[in-house]
Structure formats: structure tokens, C-alpha cells
Amino acid sequence: MALEPESSFCVGMADWSIKLVFDTPVPPLPSIYLADRNSELNTRSSELRVSLLGDVPKISWIHDNEQQDLSELLDCLGGRRFNAVGNASYADSCVFSDVVFGDAPALELRNGDLHVLNPEHRHVYIDTVMTWLMLRESSLVSVHAAVCAVGEIGLVLLGPSRAGKSTLACALAAQGADYYGDESAYFDKRDGRLYVHVRSPALRPGGRKLLATPPAGDWYEAKPGDPKFAASVPVSERPCPSDQSILFFLDGFGEAALTPIPGGEATVRLARVLGHGNPTVSVQLDTAADLVSRFPCHRLTVGPPDATAKMLIAFVSAVTVAADRQTCGAPCSYDGSPRRTETDPSSNR
Amino acid sequence: MPLRTAFIASCYYLERILWAMLDVLEGISSTGLLPRRRELPGRPAGRELLVREPEDGRVHFLNATATLIWNCCDGETTVTVCAERLRAAFSIPVEVDVDTDIRETLSDFALKGLIETDEANNGVGA
Numbered sequence: 001m002a003l004e005p006e007s008s009f010c011v012g013m014a015d016w017s018i019k020l021v022f023d024t025p026v027p028p029l030p031s032i033y034l035a036d037r038n039s040e041l042n043t044r045s046s047e048l049r050v051s052l053l054g055d056v057p058k059i060s061w062i063h064d065n066e067q068q069d070l071s072e073l074l075d076c077l078g079g080r081r082f083n084a085v086g087n088a089s090y091a092d093s094c095v096f097s098d099v100v101f102g103d104a105p106a107l108e109l110r111n112g113d114l115h116v117l118n119p120e121h122r123h124v125y126i127d128t129v130m131t132w133l134m135l136r137e138s139s140l141v142s143v144h145a146a147v148c149a150v151g152e153i154g155l156v157l158l159g160p161s162r163a164g165k166s167t168l169a170c171a172l173a174a175q176g177a178d179y180y181g182d183e184s185a186y187f188d189k190r191d192g193r194l195y196v197h198v199r200s201p202a203l204r205p206g207g208r209k210l211l212a213t214p215p216a217g218d219w220y221e222a223k224p225g226d227p228k229f230a231a232s233v234p235v236s237e238r239p240c241p242s243d244q245s246i247l248f249f250l251d252g253f254g255e256a257a258l259t260p261i262p263g264g265e266a267t268v269r270l271a272r273v274l275g276h277g278n279p280t281v282s283v284q285l286d287t288a289a290d291l292v293s294r295f296p297c298h299r300l301t302v303g304p305p306d307a308t309a310k311m312l313i314a315f316v317s318a319v320t321v322a323a324d325r326q327t328c329g330a331p332c333s334y335d336g337s338p339r340r341t342e343t344d345p346s347s348n349r
Numbered sequence: 350m351p352l353r354t355a356f357i358a359s360c361y362y363l364e365r366i367l368w369a370m371l372d373v374l375e376g377i378s379s380t381g382l383l384p385r386r387r388e389l390p391g392r393p394a395g396r397e398l399l400v401r402e403p404e405d406g407r408v409h410f411l412n413a414t415a416t417l418i419w420n421c422c423d424g425e426t427t428v429t430v431c432a433e434r435l436r437a438a439f440s441i442p443v444e445v446d447v448d449t450d451i452r453e454t455l456s457d458f459a460l461k462g463l464i465e466t467d468e469a470n471n472g473v474g475a
Binding site (some may be wrong): 266 | 369392395397399406408
């Protein structure tokens, strides 16, 4: 969505909204923020202002007419912080390097504002700031997931990078499922409603090769050394079902199979891909446990994409979420050797 | 010297765990009652239960069977009643020795420090 310079508008999702003020040409924004656009939602008087200081875009956050400090955001990012780059000294500021785009200086924190030192990536940082603000101020959490739908049921495919989410989502679309996105999904903690960051799938070479009918598209370099294929898979015109979802935890490659996943394991795995406004591990685990309790969860061994997609569609077509919620998860049969307490080693942080 | 200190500390820790487990099992033998569980915050995680140690942030996940036994650990429920609840909840055949499984689960609880001990003057295990 391209907008004219010096424009302002409200974006939002669920119970969150913010006013965006651009004094510069506006880069395309992810459609997710426009899903529930409604200026009446903007009750928090938050404003994100993007202006130009010379050639350098500056991002400021204003709340209740007072400028806010964005330094907390830098603590949440995965790069390095330092106070000098080459001959340039940043004694009164803090420079952040983004490991995704190499180790070059990316952001400078100055008086609470963020100055984007690599303007060609400014849309990424605007998106990052908006996501951070949304998770911080709203009842939403994000998960790294691909989302498709079969009928009125949303299929949330969860897993780390290279787990096969995008490829499987493409295969699902080819088999007739509704496709929505392959990067991020958002859950409202209050009622479990699902929102999707709608975008075309980005396939890696290995994944594209596995598809029986590879979609058209173009190659690009997502990160240095990580080529991806922007596949032109049409996003469904039907709104993504938000009330009924099933979580599939992608669990390696082999013969396509769905098996139960214990609630504890599902909780830990979900917590690992969760974006949360609260950095406390215990809070994130609680949120993950709530989502696991709310939705049916399954372990999915990924086979050939098309066969796996057919299996998933047949499975989802045959169940209703309410019934599946009763049957999935750890089996409740007693085999004489019950699994007892398992301490989660990753929680000891 | 630090290695020796660590070794002695480990022995002391293991001894305490061993005694706690023996306390639990002896308590069951003498009273027939399950020990009292520690008051720890729990949260459903699907069919399992997430139990958190507030002091150090450790998390335990109890499966459905362990959760039922955990809920029986109130210091008032007998092994017999717990076994009946298990058999009813999981349709367990009569030939299956549930009592042994309950004791092993309680030992596991004790090993992980989930059971109240005598040191807290609340235990019923000894």
C-alpha cells in the first residue's frame, strides 16, 4: 500500500491501534495492520511519527502528547549495540547493528528516537517498531507460522525456519485450501481470535523443488546468502477464519503423519516461536499453555508436500474443532507406565 | 578443595532427596495416606498441567495420570481412593498394579521436590 508523503492515518488490530504520521514518502506497510483499521479504536493517543532529518529517516513514538523512549525496543532486538563505528563516535547515543542485514550500523538511538542509518531498510524498522508497540500495548501475541484454512477452520503451521511451513502452505493452496500467509500469525489472548499477516509465500530452493507444480514468481535475496522465491500464490479473498483454529507443530521430515503431542511439549515449542510484549519467560509459558489448552494441537511429520497437504485437508475436513479438542493431545489411555513429571530444562532461565 | 566441597554438597543433596523419597514411601506404608503436595501455581497445558516453582522459575509438566495423582496429594486421600480414581478415569483393568505406579509417581514428585517435607513441619510422609 503506497501512500502520499505527509500523510497520517490510523492502523490497528484487535484492541490496538496507532496513528501513523509520515513526513516522508511512505513505504509499503504490511496489510496486517490495516485489517481492522478503525480510527475509533485509537483510544490510547499513541502516535508513530516518521520524519526526515537530512537524508536519515527518524522514528519517534509519542504517547499522550509526550515523546517516549524507544531504547527498550533495542533491548528486544537481536543485534549488537555499541557507541562507535570506525572513526565516527556516538558517545551520547547508542548504535545498533542488525545481524540480519550484515553487521553494519542500522539504527541509532538519539534522545529516545530511532534514526535509521540504512534508509533502504526503513520499512523493515518501521514494521519492527509497530510490531513491538502492538505486542507491548495490546492483548495480541505473535507466532512464527504459516496459515491456511479449510472451510471454517484455520490451519496454523508452526515451526522454526526451514521446517517446511511455506512449502506446505503452497501445497495446501494447490490442493484447494485457502492460503493467507507464511510468516506471522497473531492470537488475541482474550478470546483466541486468529489474525494473519497476509503475504505471498517465500520459498527456499529446496522447498520449491519439492512441489509438483511450482508456482510462478521471482527470486530475491531475503538475507545475504538466503535466496528465496516470491511465489505468486493467490491469497484467498475469503476472510481468514478467526474463531476456530488447529495448531500443527511441524516436526521434521519423513512419512507424512499426524500424531498426538503432549501439552507440555506443545507449550514449550509454542513459547519458542511466540512474540510477546512481556519478556518474562513465565508469562510467555503461561500464554503458550493457555493457547495449547484452547486449541487442538497435533504433531505433524512432513512428508512430500503434496501428499502431506492432501492428508491435512482430509483430516481437517473430517473433524470439527470442538470434537478434535477432546481427542487430541496426550492420549488418555493408561498403559501401565504413565509418563510422570517432566521438568522443562529450558525454563530454568 | 572446591571439587571436594562440591562432591560433599552433592552427597548431602542426594542424601536429602533419598530421605525425602523414603519419608514419602514410609508415610504411605504407615498411614495409607498420600502426602501433601506443595502449594505451587499450576496451569492447564492441554491435557497436562504446568506447575511452576516460583523461587527459581523451574517448570514441571505433569501428564494426565500424574495430574490425577497430584490432585490426590492433599494429605487426606488414601492410596486406595487414588487407585480407584485412576482406574475410573483411565478404564484400567483390574490386573494392572496401579499401587506401584502411584508410589513410583510419588517418588518422582519427591525427587523433584514437589511434596511437602517434614522440614516444613507440614509433611505427612514420615
